[in-house]
Amino acid sequence: MSRQTKTRRLQQRQHKYRYVDRGFILLLLTVFQLFSAVPVVFEGGSFYWQNGAQFLGYIAFEWLYVAVMHYGFKKVNFELEFIAFFLCGIGMTLGASVSKASQLKQLCAIVLGVIVYDLLLWFLKDVRRVMQVRLPLAVLSLLGLAGSFVLIRFSVGAINGAYNWIVIGNGLFSIQPSEFVKIAFVFVGAATLDKLLTAKNIYLYIAYSIGCIGVLFLMKDFGTALIFFFTFLIIAFMRSGDVRSLLFVSVAAAVGAVLVIYFKPHVAARFAVYRHVWENVDTTGYQQVRTLIYSVSGGLQGLGIGNGRLRYIAASTTDLIFGVICEECGILLAFAIALTFALIALYAVKCARTAPSSFYAIAACAAAALLLFQTGLNIFGITDLLPLTGVTLPFLSQGGSSMICCWALFAFIKASDIRAYPKQFKSAVSGGALA
Amino acid sequence: MKNTTRRAYVIYALVIAFLIGLGFLLYSFAANGSTWAASRLNTHIFTNRVLTRAGAVKDRNGTVLVETKDGKRVWNESSGVRRATLHAVGDAQGYIATGVQTLYRAKLIGYDFFTGLYKSANKQTDITLTLDAEVCKTALEAMNGKKGTVAAYNYKTGELLCMVSAPTYDPLQKPSDINTDTTGKYDGIYLNRAISGVFTPGSTFKVVTAICALENIPDVQKRKFTCTGKISLGKGEVICNGVHGTVTFERGQNVSCNCVFAQLAAELGRDKLTETVRSLGFGKSVSVSGAKTVRSTFDVSKAGKLDLGWAGIGQYTTLVNPMQMLMLAGAIANEGEAMTPRLVQNDGTLGELIDLAGGVNKNIKLSPETAKTVAALLRSNVKNYYGDSRFPNLQFCGKTGSAEVEGKKSHAWFYGFSQREDFPVAIVVCLENGGIGLNDAIPVANRVLQKLLQLGI
Numbered sequence: 001m002s003r004q005t006k007t008r009r010l011q012q013r014q015h016k017y018r019y020v021d022r023g024f025i026l027l028l029l030t031v032f033q034l035f036s037a038v039p040v041v042f043e044g045g046s047f048y049w050q051n052g053a054q055f056l057g058y059i060a061f062e063w064l065y066v067a068v069m070h071y072g073f074k075k076v077n078f079e080l081e082f083i084a085f086f087l088c089g090i091g092m093t094l095g096a097s098v099s100k101a102s103q104l105k106q107l108c109a110i111v112l113g114v115i116v117y118d119l120l121l122w123f124l125k126d127v128r129r130v131m132q133v134r135l136p137l138a139v140l141s142l143l144g145l146a147g148s149f150v151l152i153r154f155s156v157g158a159i160n161g162a163y164n165w166i167v168i169g170n171g172l173f174s175i176q177p178s179e180f181v182k183i184a185f186v187f188v189g190a191a192t193l194d195k196l197l198t199a200k201n202i203y204l205y206i207a208y209s210i211g212c213i214g215v216l217f218l219m220k221d222f223g224t225a226l227i228f229f230f231t232f233l234i235i236a237f238m239r240s241g242d243v244r245s246l247l248f249v250s251v252a253a254a255v256g257a258v259l260v261i262y263f264k265p266h267v268a269a270r271f272a273v274y275r276h277v278w279e280n281v282d283t284t285g286y287q288q289v290r291t292l293i294y295s296v297s298g299g300l301q302g303l304g305i306g307n308g309r310l311r312y313i314a315a316s317t318t319d320l321i322f323g324v325i326c327e328e329c330g331i332l333l334a335f336a337i338a339l340t341f342a343l344i345a346l347y348a349v350k351c352a353r354t355a356p357s358s359f360y361a362i363a364a365c366a367a368a369a370l371l372l373f374q375t376g377l378n379i380f381g382i383t384d385l386l387p388l389t390g391v392t393l394p395f396l397s398q399g400g401s402s403m404i405c406c407w408a409l410f411a412f413i414k415a416s417d418i419r420a421y422p423k424q425f426k427s428a429v430s431g432g433a434l435a
Numbered sequence: 436m437k438n439t440t441r442r443a444y445v446i447y448a449l450v451i452a453f454l455i456g457l458g459f460l461l462y463s464f465a466a467n468g469s470t471w472a473a474s475r476l477n478t479h480i481f482t483n484r485v486l487t488r489a490g491a492v493k494d495r496n497g498t499v500l501v502e503t504k505d506g507k508r509v510w511n512e513s514s515g516v517r518r519a520t521l522h523a524v525g526d527a528q529g530y531i532a533t534g535v536q537t538l539y540r541a542k543l544i545g546y547d548f549f550t551g552l553y554k555s556a557n558k559q560t561d562i563t564l565t566l567d568a569e570v571c572k573t574a575l576e577a578m579n580g581k582k583g584t585v586a587a588y589n590y591k592t593g594e595l596l597c598m599v600s601a602p603t604y605d606p607l608q609k610p611s612d613i614n615t616d617t618t619g620k621y622d623g624i625y626l627n628r629a630i631s632g633v634f635t636p637g638s639t640f641k642v643v644t645a646i647c648a649l650e651n652i653p654d655v656q657k658r659k660f661t662c663t664g665k666i667s668l669g670k671g672e673v674i675c676n677g678v679h680g681t682v683t684f685e686r687g688q689n690v691s692c693n694c695v696f697a698q699l700a701a702e703l704g705r706d707k708l709t710e711t712v713r714s715l716g717f718g719k720s721v722s723v724s725g726a727k728t729v730r731s732t733f734d735v736s737k738a739g740k741l742d743l744g745w746a747g748i749g750q751y752t753t754l755v756n757p758m759q760m761l762m763l764a765g766a767i768a769n770e771g772e773a774m775t776p777r778l779v780q781n782d783g784t785l786g787e788l789i790d791l792a793g794g795v796n797k798n799i800k801l802s803p804e805t806a807k808t809v810a811a812l813l814r815s816n817v818k819n820y821y822g823d824s825r826f827p828n829l830q831f832c833g834k835t836g837s838a839e840v841e842g843k844k845s846h847a848w849f850y851g852f853s854q855r856e857d858f859p860v861a862i863v864v865c866l867e868n869g870g871i872g873l874n875d876a877i878p879v880a881n882r883v884l885q886k887l888l889q890l891g892i
Contacts, residue, residue, distance in 0.1 A: 234449075238442045281476060293477045296468035299551025309478045327551075331464065338457055342450045352443040361439045365446050376453050383460055 087395035113407030141184035190363035223389030291323035302330030364416035469541035490559035590765035593774035637838025640749025669740030700747020716798035835872025849876035
């Protein structure tokens with residue numbers, strides 16, 4: 001293919017992406033967020049000024065971010081950011097409404113997430129840089145995960161049956177190390193310069209994956225372990241294309257799971273309630289049954305923010321947030337949110353096709369698949385279509401670690417979009433050289 | 436690079452799986468929404484697991500039996516009405532499974548898939564029953580503390596006019612010792628005996644034996660039978676309630692002669708008897724406005740001649756459901772066509788989603804000729820034996836029963852119907868260990884019927 005044709009094709013491709021009007025979308029987002037904030041700020045006739053200030057601060061932050069990125073860093077497209085802002089906003093609104101308290105921590109987590117997102121995006125610009133930190137990051141993340149397990153095991157102990165929370169300063173902060181390892185897991189897995197993607201060069205990655213998933217098993221965080229395993233399958237497939245080996249690995253994992261259940265009946269007992277929640281409404285099926293009852297009570301349009309009952313059930317703003325959205329904001333909005341994650345995955349596939357390097361393609365697909373898989377585990381887990389594993393709903397569940405992780409995963413998707421690095425993109429188009 | 440791009444399509448598989456999951460979730464929301472939303476655990480409608488937000492349940496005259504006022508469930512002011520209609524209306528906790536407040540809870544609370552419980556905050560759906568609360572109250576009074584059931588319906592339309600089950604309680608003053616009591620006074624208190632009860636039928640079953648004989652023995656009505664107070668069958672004998680001497684088929688029915696019907700049953704044999712019992716709908720459940728009746732049981736597959744004789748007079752292992760007997764009376768009265776009883780009136784607000792129709796019970800197959808002959812027999816029972824004075828102004832037809840139960844007082848039964856064109860009412864009375872049909876069940880039936888006659892149907 002001649003250089004000219006290549007350039008022309010790229011221009012055509014670029015033409016296909018129509019830019020969504022930033023200002024207009026941001027305006028819509030602002031209107032939506034203001035409207036949904038009103039019942040929270042003025043709930044029950046009182047005036048919660050901290051919440052009001054916070055919502056205004058959040059909206060201001062969105063405008064400021066887009067302005068700085070556009071005028072300062074010449075960024076052209078903000079689709080992913082808008083989606084994340086939208087989801088985070090709903091999570092914060094419901095969080096404020098349920099807790100009746102300030103969401104300062106959550107707001108900080110969002111801001112921190114955005115910072116991590118942009119730093120990571122900047123870092124991913126240079127694939128050679130990525131390759132340099134790959135091995136150190138692998139070692140560091142695995143050691144960190146193992147270290148935190150040991151730390152938790154002998155200090156905090158298990159919370160809700162799993163050793164996955166580090167608590168600092170008498171409960172002021174709690175960190176979920178596995179969320180941060182998720183970022184490293186995608187990073188390490190996708191980082192490859194190999195032109196020929198074959199089975200040979202993924203052995204190290206397999207070893208790293210076994211290490212991570214093994215520690216998660218020790219932590220008894222089976223939901224996250226499952227997410228890691230699934231992400232591993234996606235990455236390994238994209239790198240090697242070796243269906244047979246992966247089938248073998250999956251079968252081995254299934255056998256392993258059966259053995260675990262056989263030798264450790266208490267693990268099986270945790271999942272025994274699956275499809276039997278209505279027989280255990282006051283014990284192990286408590287949350288699922290409430291989620292079902294109140295989700296359908298909302299109807300398609302919801303009962304209105306503040307009028308729900310699922311909010312009074314434990315974990316309503318974390319694991320069960322999807323049910324709260326169904327009840328208070330309506331099944332329509334809840335399902336639209338769920339569909340968003342499917343669309344993000346399709347967007348990642350589309351970006352992967354034009355990504356400047358296979359690293360970007362693999363990272364984007366892995367990150368999008370991880371988010372979609374986690375969304376599925378959460379939504380279908382709390383509604384008893386799948387066993388309940390206690391994973392969070394990306395961007396919507398309350399929690400700092402999870403929030404930062406989600407933003408970071410979005411950076412991988414964004415990095416694969418050819419418009420992500422405008423300068424590089426321009427030079428690529430004019431020079432016709434694309435890695 | 437090209438490989439990677441192609442492999443990215445694996446994400447499509449994940450997206451498709453996710454969409455299928457979402458579709459299934461939406462489907463299960465739609466399919467189970469009304470059950471889930473109506474759950475006792477839903478604090479939108481239940482407070483401390485007591486139903487507090489639901490539409491009113493009214494009787495046929497518009498008398499409110501229970502309704503929600505200012506966030507509280509308010510019951511009818513008469514304790515007698517509350518107790519008499521409890522099993523039809525259902526309790527506030529949902530223990531009475533066949534009650535309207537349990538069966539139709541999703542409708543009462545105003546739930547639908549599209550709006551959820553949004554509308555229900557201000558407006559719920561009311562349900563009107565076919566029952567007359569005053570008549571129910573009279574029935575419960577007439578039962579005089581005995582366990583059992585009284586049910587009456589219009590055999591032309593299927594509307595249940597009276598349905599009472601005892602023991603019962605006042606939902607406003609629920610006895611605290613229901614679960615701890617050992618005397619048995621609350622046995623089956625949450626059961627609507629008309630729908631969920633089965634009892635030994637005793638002599639009421641002789642009508643079934645008679646139908647079988649009429650259909651299988653051509654000259655049975657001309658036959659003469661001899662009653663010496665007992666009859667030998669196989670290895671034993673069936674004792675009669677008297678010594679009736681030489682009797683006709685009709686007289687045998689009048690005096691409820693065991694010898695006649697035990698002999699006929701033994702003569703007819705297992706197969707013919709079983710066939711008739713089946714063709715009359717015993718053994719099938721029907722839906723009384725959504726409440727499924729318990730199946731009656733009749734099994735003579737292992738019965739010898741003696742057992743067959745006992746089965747022919749309603750003893751042996753046979754158990755019948757009172758609502759089934761009411762439908763049999765209705766079928767005989769209505770020239771072979773049995774209307775299925777229904778409890779809920781379709782006033783248009785409930786839509787077709789609910790199986791209100793009732794209609795003709797296709798399980799009961801009785802030829803118009805046989806129905807007429809049997810109706811005449813039952814009329815003869817009242818006219819020539821019980822006495823029309825026991826049923827003033829009613830042109831009544833019927834059959835009593837005193838079903839023997841081991842170690843306890845017999846069940847007092849009566850079921851029948853009026854032949855008055857302007858009063859197409861059939862009734863069943865079953866008093867559990869309540870005594871003799873003639874002395875104990877008939878007065879209850881008459882009192883309820885007179886009240887119905889007085890109030891109009």
